[in-house]
Amino acid sequence: MKKRIIDKNKVYKLLKQVPKGKITTYKGLAEAVGHPNAARAIGAIMRVNPYAPIVPCHRVVYSDGSLGGFSGMERIGEKVKFLNSEGILINDGKIVHFKEHLFKNFSLRATEKETLP
DNA sequence: AATATGGCACAAA
DNA sequence: CTTTGTGCCATAT
Numbered sequence: 001m002k003k004r005i006i007d008k009n010k011v012y013k014l015l016k017q018v019p020k021g022k023i024t025t026y027k028g029l030a031e032a033v034g035h036p037n038a039a040r041a042i043g044a045i046m047r048v049n050p051y052a053p054i055v056p057c058h059r060v061v062y063s064d065g066s067l068g069g070f071s072g073m074e075r076i077g078e079k080v081k082f083l084n085s086e087g088i089l090i091n092d093g094k095i096v097h098f099k100e101h102l103f104k105n106f107s108l109r110a111t112e113k114e115t116l117p
Numbered sequence: 118a119a120t121a122t123g124g125c126a127c128a129a130a
Numbered sequence: 131c132t133t134t135g136t137g138c139c140a141t142a143t
Contacts, residue, residue: 006139026125030139039125041139046124048141062125069124 006035008045012055013111021087022103023095025063032106039063051116058082065098 014032018024026039035041046057058079062068067079067090080090089096 004139008140030125035139037126037137038139040123040137041125043124044140057124060124064126067124 004035006030006033006038006041006045009116010108010111011042011045012051012116013114014106014108015055015057015060017106017110018056018059018103021101023059023061023083023088023098023101024103025061026068027063028102028104028106029060032104032108043068054117061095061098065094067093067095 010033011029014029015024026042027036029042030036030038042060046055046060049055049057058070060068070079083090083095088098088101095101
C-alpha cells in the first residue's frame, strides 16, 4: 500500500454516499480520498468505472459548476435531463446554485467498513 | 519504459 | 468574466 495512487475503491464508496438530489465535484472526491490535487485522476477512474450502476458518475461535475467533459459531449443533454429529474437545475451548461447541491459530508469511516461487490 | 491523452483545478493575464 | 498555461494522477499505446 505504498503507492500514491488513489484508492479507487474508496472513491467509489464515497461517490455512492452522495444522496439523490445532491452532487459533488472531482476535486471534492479527490480531497475525500486524500488526494486534493488528483481531480483529474478521478475522471480517469470514473472512466473505467466498473461499478457503473452503483456509482453515480453523472453526479460528479467540475468545480466551477459545469457538467464537465464526460465521454461524449453529446451525452451531456441526457445528463442534464437526468439531473433535472433529481431536482438539480442546469442553466447555460452550468448548474444553478450548484454549491448548494454540493455534497461534502463524506464519511470516510463508513467507507472503511463497507465493501464493494 | 516513455509519450500522449483525458469526464480537472487553479493561477495569471 | 474569458482565455491561456501549467500541474496532477491514471490509462492506453
